[in-house]
Amino acid sequence: MPERLTPISKARAKLPRLSQSAQKRMDRHIITLQGQPQSVLIGYDEYQSMKAAVELMRRPDVIENIKTGLKELDEGKGVPLSEMKARVQEARKAKETSKLTAELAAESGVDSQVVENIMGRFGEKMMTHFSTNGNVFIPGVGEVTVMEATAGPSGKTNTTAHFLAPRPSRSIVVKKGKYRLGKQTRLAREVLLSEPEKES
Amino acid sequence: MRDHIISPRAIEQLADLNVTDDELDSISAQVALLAKTPKLGYVLPFSDPRELRRYDVGRFGLIYKYDDERLEVVTVVG
Numbered sequence: 001m002p003e004r005l006t007p008i009s010k011a012r013a014k015l016p017r018l019s020q021s022a023q024k025r026m027d028r029h030i031i032t033l034q035g036q037p038q039s040v041l042i043g044y045d046e047y048q049s050m051k052a053a054v055e056l057m058r059r060p061d062v063i064e065n066i067k068t069g070l071k072e073l074d075e076g077k078g079v080p081l082s083e084m085k086a087r088v089q090e091a092r093k094a095k096e097t098s099k100l101t102a103e104l105a106a107e108s109g110v111d112s113q114v115v116e117n118i119m120g121r122f123g124e125k126m127m128t129h130f131s132t133n134g135n136v137f138i139p140g141v142g143e144v145t146v147m148e149a150t151a152g153p154s155g156k157t158n159t160t161a162h163f164l165a166p167r168p169s170r171s172i173v174v175k176k177g178k179y180r181l182g183k184q185t186r187l188a189r190e191v192l193l194s195e196p197e198k199e200s
Numbered sequence: 201m202r203d204h205i206i207s208p209r210a211i212e213q214l215a216d217l218n219v220t221d222d223e224l225d226s227i228s229a230q231v232a233l234l235a236k237t238p239k240l241g242y243v244l245p246f247s248d249p250r251e252l253r254r255y256d257v258g259r260f261g262l263i264y265k266y267d268d269e270r271l272e273v274v275t276v277v278g
């Protein structure tokens with residue numbers, strides 16, 4: 001990346017060539033006026049590179065992520081790109097479950113580890129019932145049946161919904177009404193936080 | 201053809217940035233393209249002997265490195 005001083009009068013005459021050498025050879029042309037540096041002509045790619053560098057320098061979190069990513073790759077922890085989608089979905093699920101656990105713990109005052117255990121056991125039990133009977137009884141809610149249905153209006157899957165019903169294209173039906181996937185979060189919260197209702 | 205690899209940190213970043221399935225498909229397609237022509241991205245002046253480059257796909261910036269055998273996505277910036 002050589003730097004060249006070029007008087008503005010010459011730069012005016014040679015501008016197409018200077019521009020080409022800046023882009024192709026990454027030359028830097030310092031334009032002078034009466035012998036004093038006034039501006040710099042650099043290639044567009046180098047300009048973009050500098051902008052990206054400035055952005056990174058402003059974000060220490062990015063530098064940290066780069067270091068961590070490089071370390072993981074050096075340790076052979078890289079994942080084939082073909083697995084990226086599944087891994088992202090797993091990470092998303094873990095993140096949302098963790099968020100829900102924190103919310104439930106904060107609302108109930110119960111230790112988050114305990115809530116996590118309850119969620120795990122509750123989820124396992126429900127999934128076992130769903131897979132064997134197609135329904136499960138939830139204290140305070142009633143009998144819940146899983147049935148084939150289309151995904152929610154957004155078409156997106158919900159991690160909490162995964163937790164309750166492992167297949168994203170299913171909805172949940174409660175005795176007295178139909179709950180869409182998005183409402184399952186609230187349902188789970190109520191079940192976990194409320195006392196079981198007595199049968200009337 | 202270079203192998204395409206992604207770091208666990210990059211995967212976490214994508215999850216944190218709420219990447220959609222469509223965006224993941226775009227990223228896969230662009231990484232396949234980068235594996236063929238890795239110099240498409242801009243060089244980053246990072247204090248590491250390995251050359252790092254950045255290439256933007258929609259709202260994500262992929263930071264990657266490469267050699268003759270593989271192209272590795274180091275991390276992702278939003």
